[in-house]
Amino acid sequence: MDWHNMALATAGVIGSAVALIHGALTQRFMVEPLTAGEGRPLPGRIRRIVPALLHFSTFNWFIGGLVLLAAAYLLEPQARLVAGLLVASSYLYGAVGNLWATRGRHPGWALYTIALVLIGYALV
DSSP, X not given: OOHHHHHHHHHHHHHHHHHHHHHHHHIIIIIHHHHTTOSSOOOHHHHHHHXXXXXXXXXXXXXXXXXXXXXXXXXXHXXXXXXXXXXXXXXXXXXXXXXXXHTTOSHHHHHHHHHHHHHHHHHO
């Protein structure tokens, strides 16, 4: 395995690991209080859809990490480029959104930025 593929695989491990931690924290601090009815009561349809929406980014980032790992080990260069660009767009959105929303006081933006740099190196 060359350095470019190793960088892509490392970005995949970072992305999937951060997604798993994100999912656990989202469940604990956002979904559970919402479904327990803390705060203002919400209609049932909102209580059902909000957890799915909150976990959508977790799912997307986790699958993105798996795609990067598969790209590093299994895909041809053109497919690796497409996979890397698609996952990088998702990670870029997560990094910028996280940086903006938390004003830099959250490790997620830094970790996804590291993954983005690794993807960029891998695709050059």
